[in-house]
Amino acid sequence: MNKRNIFDEFIYQFGNRWEDLLTNMVTHIELVFFSMLLAIFVGVPLGILITRVPKLATGVLGGAGILQTIPSLALLGFMIPVFGIGLKTAIAALFLYSLLPIIRNTYAGIKDVDSATTEAAKGMGMTSMQVLLKVELPLALSVIMAGIKTATVINVGTATLAAFIGAGGLGDFIFLGITRGNDALVLLGAIPAALLAIALELLLGLLERKSTPRGLK
Template sequence: MMSFLQNNGSELLSKMGEHFLISFLALALGTVVAVPLGIFLTRSEKVSKYVIGFVSILQTVPSLALLALMIPLFGVGKLPAIVALFIYSLLPILRNTYIGILGVRPDIVDSAKGMGMTNQQQIWQVKVPLAAPVIMSGIRLAGVYVIAWATLASYIGAGGLGDYIFNGLNVYDQEMIVWGTIPVTILALFTDFILGKVEQIVTPTTSSEKGAKS
């Protein structure tokens, strides 16, 4: 096992970098699209059902099939993989954003209205901060999913750790499979840890918690 790492250490780090880059770009794109969309959908229950339903249907498309569908549109390589992973990242972020915004207590929203806040101010200064923990939990879930699914991107020439896993399966090389799998697990755990820290940072501190600390 260690001999494989000694002989292929630099290539393994390169594959990890590719894997992380693909996953990060897909997750970032999913967050940029899904969070504002989730906020917008809270204004119309009827529209939200159709949009969330459509995104849910996209989630059910098999990973390899979706990657194959990207090839006629974007060719092979990293771009179609990023687009496919972006599509898969949408549902947990979109749904959690929608649920989180709707879950803000009505009395808090009424207080914000009483202070003369506009709708935009209510959203960005009150609702989004209070819904941030729920939104971040959706982003954390999407992050872990995307890193796991990114292994399949090697089928369309996107590189990453999937190259080791599937090449190992083709030639029955156990070491190659193991050293493709372990870094994926590490990346997923690392991403969940970092996003968990971000979730703690953006979680509002209540007055009772402040009093307990003091």
């Protein structure tokens, strides 16, 4: 199949499957959104915790690192006995896969805050919680957001594998294209996934700039 034929086939498939494409795009976004939401709610507090209890750092970072080494399909398979086949399993696996960049960057961002700055804040009468919320987290925000952006981009790509356990998403087209030997169907899933990853990275970058205090930009 030459490039012209692939292009024609892609246009044909898009014209006939655009409604399915929209449905699968929404499902893909749901997979990424809910798994990332869980990863942020768990990963950021864990990153903060290990800055306060350093002896836990090796275990927490090591455990999250081990999860990253498990092949994506294997991790999805491990989740099936717990959650069954479908969205819950995919979200659980994607959540676990997203933890390491968020925990590591939260830990590194807070640890890199100048100790003189935090001591000055304490000297002004701030409590430990106030130092965290008003000094450490704002100063560490760019590093934390870098971890979230990395996890999100990885998540978008990994979520295409959710099709193998019946969770839907853009991976449906990729899987169908592979089984039928149809490159246009593969592209119908791969191109929107790549564009989604780029769009989310830009959106998170904008959110970072909007939420970072002016003096820290």
